Amino acid sequence: xxxxxxxxxxxxxxxxxADLVAAAAARGLRALAITDHDTFAGYRAAVAPARxxxxxLVCGIELSTRxxxxxxxxxxxxxxxREPEPEFHAWLDEIQSRRHERNRKLxxxxxxxxxxxxxxxxxxxxxxxTGRLHFAQLLRDKGYVxxxxxxxxxxxxxxxxxxxxMEEPDILExxxxxxxxxxxxxxxxxxxxxxxxxxxxxxAIRRFVDAGLLGLEVYxxxxxxxxxxxxxxxxxxxxxxxxxxxxxxGSVKPHIQLGSxxxxxxxxxxxxxxGLRSRYQNLSPVGTATA
Ligand code: AMP
Ligand code: MN
Ligand code: MN
Ligand code: MN
Numbered sequence: 001x002x003x004x005x006x007x008x009x010x011x012x013x014x015x016x017x018a019d020l021v022a023a024a025a026a027r028g029l030r031a032l033a034i035t036d037h038d039t040f041a042g043y044r045a046a047v048a049p050a051r052x053x054x055x056x057l058v059c060g061i062e063l064s065t066r067x068x069x070x071x072x073x074x075x076x077x078x079x080x081x082r083e084p085e086p087e088f089h090a091w092l093d094e095i096q097s098r099r100h101e102r103n104r105k106l107x108x109x110x111x112x113x114x115x116x117x118x119x120x121x122x123x124x125x126x127x128x129x130t131g132r133l134h135f136a137q138l139l140r141d142k143g144y145v146x147x148x149x150x151x152x153x154x155x156x157x158x159x160x161x162x163x164x165x166m167e168e169p170d171i172l173e174x175x176x177x178x179x180x181x182x183x184x185x186x187x188x189x190x191x192x193x194x195x196x197x198x199x200x201x202x203x204a205i206r207r208f209v210d211a212g213l214l215g216l217e218v219y220x221x222x223x224x225x226x227x228x229x230x231x232x233x234x235x236x237x238x239x240x241x242x243x244x245x246x247x248x249x250g251s252v253k254p255h256i257q258l259g260s261x262x263x264x265x266x267x268x269x270x271x272x273x274x275g276l277r278s279r280y281q282n283l284s285p286v287g288t289a290t291a
Contacts, residue, residue, distance in 0.1 A: 002031035002268050003259045004058065004276075005076065005188070005217065005245020008042030011062075012126070012133035014250030017046035020258070025053040027259045031273050033245065035060035035076055038095050041128045043081070058273065062188060063095070063178075065171040067204065072158070073171050074188035076217060076243070077178040079280045085181040095169065096129065102166040103130050109162045110135070110155065115144055132156045133252060148252060172211040179212040184280050186215035186243050191227045202234060209238045214279060219244025219268060221261035241279045244268050 007013030008020050015023060017034065020042075024032040032055050034043040043059050050057035059081035067073045080088065103126075107119040117138045126134040136151035145151045155162040169177075178185040187208055195201040205216070218231040219242075235242045245268070246261040247253075256262055 001027075001029055001259050002033075002056075002270055002273050003029055003245050003248065003266075004031075004033040004060065004078075004243050004268065004273065005035050005062070005220065006032060006248040006258065007036050007062075007250070008034055008046070009127070009250070010039055010042030010045065011036035011129040012131045012249060012252070013042075014252050017042045018049040020248075020250075021046050021049040021053055021055055021057070023258050024055050029055065029259045030270050031056035031058060033058035033060040033078065035062045035245070037062050037064060037129050037131060038092060038099065039129045040080070040092075056273070063174050064099075064166060064168050065174045066168045067171045067193070069170075071193070072165075072168065073193060075171055075174050075178070076186040076188045076215075077183040078186065078215075078243075078276060080178070080181055080183040082182070088177060088181040091169075091177060098167045099129065099131070102164050103135075105164045106132070106135060106156065106162060109164060113155070113162055115139065115142075115155070115162075117142065133249070137252060171208065175208060175211040175213050179214075182283065184214045184241070184276060184283070185212065186217055186241070187213055188217050189220040189222050189247065190216060190231055191220070191222050198230065205234055205238065209240065213240065214283075215241035215243045215276060217244055218242045219261075219266050221247050221256050221266055223265070241276050243272060243276055 008015055008017045034046055036042040046057055060078050063075045065073050065075050104119055110117050122134045123130045135156055136148045139145045139151040145154055175185045195204055216231055216235040218235055244266055246256055246266050248256055248258040260266055
C-alpha cells in the first residue's frame with residue numbers, strides 16, 4: 001500500500017518528517033508522498049530517513065489556491081524535486097509572506113473577539129508554515145473551544161467571525177506554474193470544491209484540465225463511495241491520472257490514519273504511483289530520452 005497525501009510538522013501535521021517515515025515503514029507502506037502546505041521542508045528532511053527505511057519517498061506539495069477569485073481550492077503537485085526552478089521557489093516565498101500577513105490579521109481579529117492568542121504563540125507551534133490548524137490548537141488548549149472542529153465552526157472557519165481570507169494565487173495560474181517547473185498538478189480532494197451540481201463541478205474540472213491539470217485525487221479520506229466513483233469516471237473521461245491519499249495530519253486529526261484514511265476508506269496499491277510516475281516520465285524530456 002502507499003499514501004500520496006500526508007503532512008508533517010513542517011506544515012500543520014504533528015509528526016516530524018523522520019517520525020512520519022518511520023510510521024509509514026511500520027505500517028508496511030511501500031511509498032509515501034509528503035505534501036505539506038506551501039513548503040518542501042518536510043519532504044527534504046525525510047529524504048535521508050526514507051532512504052534508510054527503504055520507503056519510496058515522493059516529493060509533493062499542497063498549494064492553497066483560489067478558483068474564480070473566491071473559492072479556496074487545494075492543488076497538489078508532485079515530482080518538483082528533480083528540476084528545481086528558482087522562480088517556483090520565489091513564488092512559494094511570496095505565498096508564505098501572504099500567509100504570514102493573514103496570520104497577523106487573524107491574531108488581531110481574535111483579540112477583537114476577546115481571544116488572547118498572540119501571533120508568536122501560533123508561529124512557535126507552526127514553525128515553517130503556520131496556519132489555521134495551529135490557531136485551532138491554541139483555541140482548544142486555552143479552553144475557548146472544546147475541540148479543533150469547534151475552533152473552525154465558532155471562530156476561524158470560512159463562515160466564522162474570525163475568518164480572514166488569504167491572498168491566494170489563482171488555481172489556473174498555479175497549475176501553469178507547476179507545469180512550467182515540470183511538476184504534475186493534481187486537484188486535491190475535489191469534493192471540497194463543494195459544487196453540488198455535478199455538471200457545474202465537471203465544468204470546473206474541465207477548466208483545470210484546459211489549464212494543464214494532470215491528475216485527480218480520486219481517493220481521499222473525505223470522499224464517500226459515490227464521490228469516489230464519480231471522480232473515477234471524470235478522471236477516465238478527461239485522461240487524468242488517478243491519485244489518492246489519507247491527508248494524514250497526525251494527532252491533531254486522530255480519526256485519520258496514515259495509509260488508510262478514515263475508517264480504512266483509502267487503500268491504494270503501488271500501481272497508482274506507478275501510473276503517476278509514468279505520466280511524469282512521459283512529460284519530462286529527461287525521462288523520455290531513454291524510453
Ligand atoms: P490555512 O491553510 O492556514 O488556511 O489552514 C487550512 C488547514 O486547516 C487545512 O489544510 C486543514 O488542515 C485545516 N482545516 C480547515 N478546516 C478545518 C476543519 N473544519 N476542521 C479541521 N481542520 C480544518
Ligand atoms: Mn492541513
Ligand atoms: Mn487540503
Ligand atoms: Mn492536505
